[in-house]
Amino acid sequence: MAEPIAQGKLLLNEPLARYTSWRVGGKADRLYIPAGLQDLQVFLQNLGASETVHFIGLGSNLLVRDGGVRGSVVLMHNVLTGLRMDEGLVYAEAGVTCAKLARFTARQHRHGAEFMAGIPGTVGGALAMNAGCHGGETWNVVKQVQTIDRYGALYLRDRAEFVATYRHVEMAAETADRELTEWFTAAWFDLPAGEASEAEQKIKSLLARRLATQPLNQPNAGSTFRNPPGDFAARLIEACGLKGYRVGGAQVSEKHANFIVNLGDATAADIEQLIAHMRDTVRQQHGIELQQEVRVIGEA
Numbered sequence: 001m002a003e004p005i006a007q008g009k010l011l012l013n014e015p016l017a018r019y020t021s022w023r024v025g026g027k028a029d030r031l032y033i034p035a036g037l038q039d040l041q042v043f044l045q046n047l048g049a050s051e052t053v054h055f056i057g058l059g060s061n062l063l064v065r066d067g068g069v070r071g072s073v074v075l076m077h078n079v080l081t082g083l084r085m086d087e088g089l090v091y092a093e094a095g096v097t098c099a100k101l102a103r104f105t106a107r108q109h110r111h112g113a114e115f116m117a118g119i120p121g122t123v124g125g126a127l128a129m130n131a132g133c134h135g136g137e138t139w140n141v142v143k144q145v146q147t148i149d150r151y152g153a154l155y156l157r158d159r160a161e162f163v164a165t166y167r168h169v170e171m172a173a174e175t176a177d178r179e180l181t182e183w184f185t186a187a188w189f190d191l192p193a194g195e196a197s198e199a200e201q202k203i204k205s206l207l208a209r210r211l212a213t214q215p216l217n218q219p220n221a222g223s224t225f226r227n228p229p230g231d232f233a234a235r236l237i238e239a240c241g242l243k244g245y246r247v248g249g250a251q252v253s254e255k256h257a258n259f260i261v262n263l264g265d266a267t268a269a270d271i272e273q274l275i276a277h278m279r280d281t282v283r284q285q286h287g288i289e290l291q292q293e294v295r296v297i298g299e300a
């Protein structure tokens, strides 16, 4: 019998800048947009074993270097979009946006996912990053997940199979420094029942706070660095006088010092140089080594 053929969209030499919130980065050798879960399985099953694979969601925490990405990039945003109640749990597939998940859970009279309303990523990206804010964190409300491996096999995994810390998650059985070897395709969230209007009100006020404090009208990727224990990366960067500091078209936001904005013509190299300058300056002036939150892929 003939091998099943992947039915999704395969784009060759596709510029990734259009898939990242910073709007920078080179081309992917291959960008694959699956037609659904089974199709994603077929695509991965048929890929040569030596092919490197990256998954991206909304690219809101991602710096793609200017030389682009060798191998295949799988785009998950808008691909797996199932969102429903499932035996008292909220079931969301990896391509659903966090904003949509937050609004859906509020309408379902569920609490605890309001914080996701302002995170401009996908459920898959939120799981990979353990995204969070305002006291909420993705893995605090996860009950189980579905994952897929490099060869297209699916797994149902319990929350206990993962160790989630601040903006980081790994499989519990793996050694601490090993990266995830599976990608997320869906998650079940366990959220207590409450008043819909209360959750909707909370979402409104969290979004208003973001609008007031973040440069949402300029391309950016959210927080560049994680907050060090007991302090804030933004406070340290601002105290170094770096607000407004520029490298090429990349600038430390005037509104939020932990955000780097693209003034229009930034390259990934500009952004990386600026990140290095911020890290070096904070180390020199405060003796603190900032840890990067933004993920970097591709070749310079």
Ligand SMILES: Cc1cc2nc3c(=O)[nH]c(=O)nc-3n(C[C@H](O)[C@H](O)[C@H](O)COP(=O)(O)OP(=O)(O)OC[C@H]3O[C@@H](n4cnc5c(N)ncnc54)[C@H](O)[C@@H]3O)c2cc1C
Binding pocket: 021, 054, 055, 056, 057, 058, 059, 060, 061, 062, 076, 094, 118, 119, 120, 121, 122, 123, 124, 125, 126, 127, 128, 129, 130, 131, 132, 133, 182, 183, 184, 185, 214, 216, 220, 221, 222, 223, 295
């Ligand atoms: C204005 C702004 C505000 C932000 N505010 C916050 C905030 O308050 N809190 C916060 O935590 N983050 C914040 N972020 C960062 C970002 O939105 C989150 O990290 C988000 O979870 C990333 O999701 P994404 O779909 O965009 O992932 P991407 O940026 O596409 O990918 C990020 C990482 O996740 C991996 N990944 C993506 N999808 C999958 C998948 N299905 N399975 C496995 N791995 C996957 C990628 O390989 C990559 O390593 C902000 C960003 C912006 C631009």
